Amino acid sequence: MQIDVKENVEELTKKDFVSDQAVRWCPGCGDYMILAMMQKTFARMNHRKEDFLSISGIGCSSRITYYLDTFGFHSIHGRAIAVATGAKLANPQQNVWVFTGDGDCMAIGGNHFIHTCRRNVDLNIIIFNNKIYGMTKGQSSPTTPVGTKTKTAPEGSYEQPFNIGEVAIGAGASFFARVPDNDPKLLEEVMMQAYLHKGTSVIEVLQNCVIFTDGIHEAITSRDTKDDNQLRLEHGKPMIFGKELDKGIRINGMKLAKTDLDENRDEVIIHDQTEMETQLHIALANLQLPDHPVAMGIIRQVIRPSYGEVVHQAIEAERKNSEFKSLKDLFLSGSTWDIN
Amino acid sequence: MNMRKVVVRFSGDSGDGMQLTGDMFSQSSGFAGNDLTTIPDFPAEIRAPQGSIGGVSSFQIQIGGTEIYTPGDTVDVLVVMNPAALAANLKFLKPGGTIIADSDEFNKKNLNKADYDSNPLDDNSLDEYHLIQAPASSLTKEALKDLGLETKATVRSKNMFTLGLVLYMFSRPLDNTIQFIERKFYKKPILVKANKLAIEAGYNFGESTEAFSRAIVIPPAKLPKGTYRNIDGNTAAAWGLLAAAESAGKKLSLCSYPITPASEILHELSARKDMGAIVFQAEDEIAAVCAAIGAAFSGNLSVTTTSGPGLSLKSEALGLAVIAELPLVVVNVQRAGPSTGLPTKTEQSDLYQALYGRHGDSPMVVIAASSPDDCFYYAYEAARLAIEHVTPVILLTDTYLASGTSPWRLPENGDLKKINVPKFKGDPADWKPFLRQPEFLNRYWMSPGDKGFEHRNGGLEKKEITGNLTYEPQNHENMTKIRAEKIERIAKRIPQLSITGAPKGKLLLVGWGSTYGAINTAVTDMLEDGEKEIGFTHFNYINPLPDNCEEVFSKFDRILVCELNNGQFVNYLRSKIPQFEYLQYNKIQGQPFFISEIKAQIINILSN
Numbered sequence: 001m002q003i004d005v006k007e008n009v010e011e012l013t014k015k016d017f018v019s020d021q022a023v024r025w026c027p028g029c030g031d032y033m034i035l036a037m038m039q040k041t042f043a044r045m046n047h048r049k050e051d052f053l054s055i056s057g058i059g060c061s062s063r064i065t066y067y068l069d070t071f072g073f074h075s076i077h078g079r080a081i082a083v084a085t086g087a088k089l090a091n092p093q094q095n096v097w098v099f100t101g102d103g104d105c106m107a108i109g110g111n112h113f114i115h116t117c118r119r120n121v122d123l124n125i126i127i128f129n130n131k132i133y134g135m136t137k138g139q140s141s142p143t144t145p146v147g148t149k150t151k152t153a154p155e156g157s158y159e160q161p162f163n164i165g166e167v168a169i170g171a172g173a174s175f176f177a178r179v180p181d182n183d184p185k186l187l188e189e190v191m192m193q194a195y196l197h198k199g200t201s202v203i204e205v206l207q208n209c210v211i212f213t214d215g216i217h218e219a220i221t222s223r224d225t226k227d228d229n230q231l232r233l234e235h236g237k238p239m240i241f242g243k244e245l246d247k248g249i250r251i252n253g254m255k256l257a258k259t260d261l262d263e264n265r266d267e268v269i270i271h272d273q274t275e276m277e278t279q280l281h282i283a284l285a286n287l288q289l290p291d292h293p294v295a296m297g298i299i300r301q302v303i304r305p306s307y308g309e310v311v312h313q314a315i316e317a318e319r320k321n322s323e324f325k326s327l328k329d330l331f332l333s334g335s336t337w338d339i340n
Numbered sequence: 341m342n343m344r345k346v347v348v349r350f351s352g353d354s355g356d357g358m359q360l361t362g363d364m365f366s367q368s369s370g371f372a373g374n375d376l377t378t379i380p381d382f383p384a385e386i387r388a389p390q391g392s393i394g395g396v397s398s399f400q401i402q403i404g405g406t407e408i409y410t411p412g413d414t415v416d417v418l419v420v421m422n423p424a425a426l427a428a429n430l431k432f433l434k435p436g437g438t439i440i441a442d443s444d445e446f447n448k449k450n451l452n453k454a455d456y457d458s459n460p461l462d463d464n465s466l467d468e469y470h471l472i473q474a475p476a477s478s479l480t481k482e483a484l485k486d487l488g489l490e491t492k493a494t495v496r497s498k499n500m501f502t503l504g505l506v507l508y509m510f511s512r513p514l515d516n517t518i519q520f521i522e523r524k525f526y527k528k529p530i531l532v533k534a535n536k537l538a539i540e541a542g543y544n545f546g547e548s549t550e551a552f553s554r555a556i557v558i559p560p561a562k563l564p565k566g567t568y569r570n571i572d573g574n575t576a577a578a579w580g581l582l583a584a585a586e587s588a589g590k591k592l593s594l595c596s597y598p599i600t601p602a603s604e605i606l607h608e609l610s611a612r613k614d615m616g617a618i619v620f621q622a623e624d625e626i627a628a629v630c631a632a633i634g635a636a637f638s639g640n641l642s643v644t645t646t647s648g649p650g651l652s653l654k655s656e657a658l659g660l661a662v663i664a665e666l667p668l669v670v671v672n673v674q675r676a677g678p679s680t681g682l683p684t685k686t687e688q689s690d691l692y693q694a695l696y697g698r699h700g701d702s703p704m705v706v707i708a709a710s711s712p713d714d715c716f717y718y719a720y721e722a723a724r725l726a727i728e729h730v731t732p733v734i735l736l737t738d739t740y741l742a743s744g745t746s747p748w749r750l751p752e753n754g755d756l757k758k759i760n761v762p763k764f765k766g767d768p769a770d771w772k773p774f775l776r777q778p779e780f781l782n783r784y785w786m787s788p789g790d791k792g793f794e795h796r797n798g799g800l801e802k803k804e805i806t807g808n809l810t811y812e813p814q815n816h817e818n819m820t821k822i823r824a825e826k827i828e829r830i831a832k833r834i835p836q837l838s839i840t841g842a843p844k845g846k847l848l849l850v851g852w853g854s855t856y857g858a859i860n861t862a863v864t865d866m867l868e869d870g871e872k873e874i875g876f877t878h879f880n881y882i883n884p885l886p887d888n889c890e891e892v893f894s895k896f897d898r899i900l901v902c903e904l905n906n907g908q909f910v911n912y913l914r915s916k917i918p919q920f921e922y923l924q925y926n927k928i929q930g931q932p933f934f935i936s937e938i939k940a941q942i943i944n945i946l947s948n
Binding site for chain 2: 019021048049050051052053055056058065066069070071072073074075076079082083084085086087088089090091093094111112115311312314315317318319321322324327328330331332334335336337338339340
């Protein structure tokens with residue numbers, strides 16, 4: 001689905017968003033696809049070029065700000081979302097994108113992440129999830145699966161990982177989508193929907209690190225297995241998957257379960273990304289191999305006021321209603337006296 | 341009876357309204373043309389047990405027919421609303437001073453709570469003082485009996501009775517105070533009536549008893565012409581930032597996390613949406629400073645406020661603000677540390693942290709305010725330097741300035757230097773992100789919305805001028821030196837040191853920040869007493885230092901640096917201007933200097 005939202009702004013192309021800096025990710029890194037689709041999607045958005053703002057933290061993912069020809073700020077480890085919050089509030093005209101990774105966002109930046117989801121700041125957050133610290137050379141991250149061998153867990157990681165969707169939706173995110181890094185079409189579609197969504201949009205990209213966790217998403221993303229192992233969600237459509245489109249998702253007792261369409265076709269759930277209740281969205285985010293396919297696409301998109309709207313409306317209302325029309329009025333309020 | 345200076349201390353239970361009483365007396369003093377300085381002293385607990393010594397809340401004010409710079413060392417008139425207030429405050433009263441006590445409250449129950457075995461109002465233990473017993477509770481009840489108020493509301497008005505009594509004592513007309521009450525309670529006419537009656541009852545009590553043989557008159561002080569109001573340091577800082585935003589034509593963004601004693605700046609600006617303030621209460625100190633950096637990159641006058649422990653949490657991000665060369669104002673309201681320390685008490689011990697508390701070579705502008713009212717000007721000045729030099733600036737105030745008040749002369753046209761935003765006016769093709777203005781080496785401040793000026797900034801080292809990333813060894817050295825030189829050159833934009841007292845002589849006193857009042861008063865008193873060879877110089881600009889320090893220091897035989905920490909500024913001077921020998925006087929008790937303490941130091945040094 002190609003959405004056209006451009007009006008009253010100059011025509012831009014992908015090239016307008018390519019900076020003059022050489023891209024320095026490892027050959028074969030999943031980040032290249034994210035960069036390409038971001039540049040392509042930026043050109044389709046209804047914003048003037050000078051109103052784009054890209055903000056990143058620290059890690060491989062965060063180098064992306066140097067490659068995007070927009071206003072950009074490469075901040076410090078874990079804090080991109082905090083910087084972006086201040087920026088968006090300061091100037092609501094800006095179209096703000098945050099680029100972060102599983103270590104940057106879910107470990108050192110975890111506090112900012114949950115509070116931003118809670119507040120519903122109008123930010124678009126792309127989390128490059130390669131389930132490892134890449135730039136610092138291979139330590140466990142908060143999303144590293146149990147058993148994965150890392151520099152800090154040579155016998156296999158032993159910590160329970162975060163599921164990013166579960167944390168985001170649990171913290172109040174109004175938009176959450178998941179995309180594999182080898183699906184440009186879905187990536188572009190989800191980026192565009194995130195742009196159109198007013199509030200915190202979280203996109204988890206299952207991104208492959210060719211050095212430290214090469215193939216970690218392969219069971220989900222490879223050509224041979226993806227149809228059976230991905231549940232492609234579409235709003236208003238039944239949750240059907242499998243090479244032969246012969247399997248579906250239904251509710252069984254207290255949880256979601258896989259079922260054969262032949263047996264339980266009527267029980268297959270219709271996806272409603274706009275449902276305010278979070279339970280089934282979280283259950284969808286939590287579906288895992290090998291028992292279940294992994295949910296892809298937009299899991300949740302609900303409408304609630306964004307933080308910036310609330311703040312700026314309050315400012316407008318106070319400006320209108322206040323007895324003080326100028327600083328001088330304020331200074332003269334209460335008791336003053338004159339000395340002549 | 342004419343007096344030059346008087347110190348009054350209002351003291352009662354937390355619920356007795358002593359802060360409001362003190363505030364109203366301050367205003368009445370302002371109307372009378374007196375100069376003044378006030379300081380509150382209230383319990384750390386929000387609701388300490390009623391009637392207990394721990395629950396005593398006090399308000400001290402010094403008023404004068406001359407310039408007043410401190411709330412006073414010792415008290416002339418002590419107003420106590422219950423036995424606990426007397427027990428907690430008698431130690432501040434001068435020998436022969438006056439006590440005004442609500443005798444109704446000196447009952448058995450309250451005396452027990454304050455650990456009195458017998459009633460001090462009856463047992464002659466207060467013989468060395470002038471004791472005025474005023475049955476405030478019962479007389480207020482009597483005065484308000486026809487209003488049909490609940491007993492609780494009636495009892496609450498007794499602070500106005502004491503205010504009326506004190507106003508009589510100082511020969512003050514009631515009309516200004518009554519107008520204030522009419523404004524404050526305009527929504528509740530019954531309270532206007534009640535407070536008015538209580539004040540009049542107190543005033544009449546003063547007139548009809550023979551307690552005061554002579555009313556006291558404090559003549560007006562000679563202050564510069566203008567319109568004045570009383571202001572505390574935190575409100576003054578908040579307003580100074582608003583004024584700076586207006587002058588620069590920028591929106592004001594404040595991103596902060598609550599912390600004592602800085603929270604009132606956050607509160608005031610949260611209430612100033614009507615002036616367009618964009619306020620973000622962050623989830624932590626780090627988020628606060630990072631959001632402020634985001635707002636600065638986006639082109640707003642951007643501020644974060646905090647106190648010592650919060651400044652520590654912000655220090656990594658301040659390194660980012662330094663290398664990214666963004667205008668950012670950090671207001672650090674110092675308290676006694678380290679760690680939680682004495683969180684409600686004053687100290688000047690974050691100076692090292694402000695100067696050096698970051699990783700890497702990361703110099704920042706550091707300035708300090710010296711009175712509650714001049715927090716307005718130094719907040720404005722911090723914003724001016726940050727914007728015009730495109731650099732982070734730390735403003736140091738402290739608990740003493742934050743909660744104390746002093747009369748503030750409202751700025752008139754021309755009082756505030758216009759703030760000019762360094763925007764690149766030419767073609768974007770001729771501009772680079774780290775192109776510098778040659779005289780002061782500042783970058784230009786281009787932000788989202790500036791067409792054609794899209795650029796990347798951040799924490800990695802940048803190539804000179806272009807701002808592109810580079811690991812070139814010589815470039816890092818050059819950039820480090822440019823960042824330092826940029827701060828040093830600000831010395832040309834700040835006022836020089838001046839000397840109070842002798843232009844040269846035996847002893848120069850040196851202070852910085854909030855100790856101005858105590859040191860200045862001590863030196864001025866001694867000069868008036870005939871001392872001729874002492875001078876005083878005060879620092880509001882810490883980094884860079886004013887460029888005439890050496891000249892000033894060289895005119896005196898000895899230099900004494902007084903500060904409320906273990907010697908941070910004196911060591912800074914030793915490292916920056918090492919050719920002089922510095923004596924030091926340090927007080928580290930969570931309390932401001934007493935004037936008497938400074939005088940004792942002066943006498944001690946001069947007699948050696």
